[in-house]
Amino acid sequence: MAAMLDGDLFGDNDAGVRHPLGAQAWVLRGVALPCMAQVRQGLDAVLAQAPFRAMHTPSGLPMSVALTSCGSLGWHSDERGYRYVHRDPVTDLPWPAIPPAWLALALQAAEEAGFAGFAPDACLVNRYVPGARMSLHQDKNEADLSAPVVSVSLGMSAVFLWGGHARSDQAARVALHHGDVVVWGGVDRLRFHGVMPLPDAPHPSLGRQRINLTFRHAGRPGAI
Numbered sequence: 585m586a587a588m589l590d591g592d593l594f595g596d597n598d599a600g601v602r603h604p605l606g607a608q609a610w611v612l613r614g615v616a617l618p619c620m621a622q623v624r625q626g627l628d629a630v631l632a633q634a635p636f637r638a639m640h641t642p643s644g645l646p647m648s649v650a651l652t653s654c655g656s657l658g659w660h661s662d663e664r665g666y667r668y669v670h671r672d673p674v675t676d677l678p679w680p681a682i683p684p685a686w687l688a689l690a691l692q693a694a695e696e697a698g699f700a701g702f703a704p705d706a707c708l709v710n711r712y713v714p715g716a717r718m719s720l721h722q723d724k725n726e727a728d729l730s731a732p733v734v735s736v737s738l739g740m741s742a743v744f745l746w747g748g749h750a751r752s753d754q755a756a757r758v759a760l761h762h763g764d765v766v767v768w769g770g771v772d773r774l775r776f777h778g779v780m781p782l783p784d785a786p787h788p789s790l791g792r793q794r795i796n797l798t799f800r801h802a803g804r805p806g807a808i
């Protein structure tokens with residue numbers, strides 16, 4: 585059992601349980617646990633080709649989260665703005681493919697949340713160390729907002745902020761643990777969300793880090 589974090593909407597880790605966050609948004613507890621060994625192998629393969637890198641917001645502020653990507657599109661941020669790009673700007677190579685075990689997990693989770701037929705073409709990989717955070721934002725750099733977002737948590741537990749359609753809406757706090765998956769789409773696709781500063785509670789196998797895999801369909805609807 586993972587320890588309960590302050591303000592957790594749903595209480596302690598309860599693998600196998602589905603918690604509704606909205607009409608078309610779910611927390612799927614522990615869905616990634618059965619395939620964790622393959623998910624970890626996939627992470628090693630992606631990082632060998634596209635290591636984590638620091639990024640800045642378009643206004644020049646450093647992000648506390650380190651990032652990389654896989655899939656046919658990768659997310660990038662610099663002074664030219666937030667956007668998806670076909671090649672890794674660090675290596676000038678195409679992004680690594682989404683590992684098959686990741687794809688299977690994302691499709692399974694999407695289907696469990698009511699989004700059968702999800703076909704992600706982008707997976708953003710976020711790495712948080714203690715104190716790193718992600719401020720409230722909407723995911724709207726994708727050309728295809730009809731597809732859901734599937735977000736997998738690995739390593740240290742974090743408090744996910746789940747807001748409304750306006751930045752000022754009160755955000756619920758949801759503890760996310762190793763193996764949990766959050767899926768949101770449809771009427772909830774543009775809900776504000778974020779992550780509170782990561783508490784320093786090392787994970788038994790991943791140590792002092794939290795890794796988040798976020799799958800999206802970023803290109804034109806129907807295109808892969």
Ligand SMILES: O=C(O)CCC(=O)C(=O)O
Pocket residue numbers: 708710718723735737744777778779796798
């Ligand atoms: O780390 C998380 O759980 C959320 C990540 C996120 O919001 C994003 O990549 O847009």
